[in-house]
Amino acid sequence: MRVRAVSRRAFVLAASALLVLAGAPVATAAPVLPAPANHWPLDETSGTEAHDVVAGRIASLHNGASFSQGRQGNALWFDGVDDQATGDQVDFRTDQSFTVSAWVNLAQKTPGTVTAVSIDGDRTSRIQLGHNIDDDNNPLGRWVFQAAENDSDSGYPTRVASSVLPSEEGTWTHLVGTYDAAIGQLWLYVDGKRVGDGTLNTPWQASGGVRVGAAKVAGAPARFWPGGVDDVRFFSRALDRAEVSELYRG
Numbered sequence: 001m002r003v004r005a006v007s008r009r010a011f012v013l014a015a016s017a018l019l020v021l022a023g024a025p026v027a028t029a030a031p032v033l034p035a036p037a038n039h040w041p042l043d044e045t046s047g048t049e050a051h052d053v054v055a056g057r058i059a060s061l062h063n064g065a066s067f068s069q070g071r072q073g074n075a076l077w078f079d080g081v082d083d084q085a086t087g088d089q090v091d092f093r094t095d096q097s098f099t100v101s102a103w104v105n106l107a108q109k110t111p112g113t114v115t116a117v118s119i120d121g122d123r124t125s126r127i128q129l130g131h132n133i134d135d136d137n138n139p140l141g142r143w144v145f146q147a148a149e150n151d152s153d154s155g156y157p158t159r160v161a162s163s164v165l166p167s168e169e170g171t172w173t174h175l176v177g178t179y180d181a182a183i184g185q186l187w188l189y190v191d192g193k194r195v196g197d198g199t200l201n202t203p204w205q206a207s208g209g210v211r212v213g214a215a216k217v218a219g220a221p222a223r224f225w226p227g228g229v230d231d232v233r234f235f236s237r238a239l240d241r242a243e244v245s246e247l248y249r250g
């Protein structure tokens with residue numbers, strides 16, 4: 001009897017080992033991320049152009065935006081007054097599912113909204129990833145991912161996904177916004193964790209390109225970002241929780 005029990009255990013152990021060797025699914029396996037549609041590592045050391053390493057799009061630096069030490073390699077740094085970088089086009093549709101991802105470093109908390117990454121419409125930003133302080137609702141500041149319902153000067157109502165915890169300043173934070181067109185849902189992820197959501201009723205195709213360090217309001221740059229932005233990526237679908245977590249762990 002004892003021999004038989006030992007044999008059975010040995011068989012189970014051997015079978016388990018074979019399953020592992022055969023590449024059986026393991027619960028903790030990291031997902032393989034899709035290739036981005038656009039990706040600016042922002043590792044340049046000088047000059048006035050930031051290069052997209054996937055689609056070759058160039059973001060031009062304006063008014064003193066510059067490269068310096070970032071989260072990984074260099075990053076773009078902005079004065080929060082008029083610095084920004086702008087591109088002419090992105091390579092995915094904004095009226096379908098997508099993801100925007102960036103590392104951001106807010107040098108100082110500023111009243112109202114400041115925008116780290118946005119995509120231009122004609123009159124307003126299609127989407128914005130950034131930070132908001134509202135004395136009535138979130139005086140300590142929160143991370144936000146917002147999308148405009150239409151391309152107009154009023155720009156409202158936008159649909160906002162806002163983090164549930166106060167933001168930090170002077171440190172690198174990973175922000176991801178996803179839009180799932182099938183259910184009209186916006187999600188905001190902070191440091192790999194899903195922290196807020198919102199519903200977008202009328203998705204539209206943005207006419208313009210990326211804007212880093214600012215947003216577009218009533219046809220003009222605004223909401224200038226005080227601090228750093230690194231590793232801006234766009235994906236042409238909504239990444240899921242596991243994928244965003246993997247992107248954060250990098």
Ligand SMILES: [Ca+2]
Binds near residue numbers: 041070073074
């Ligand atoms: Ca970088």
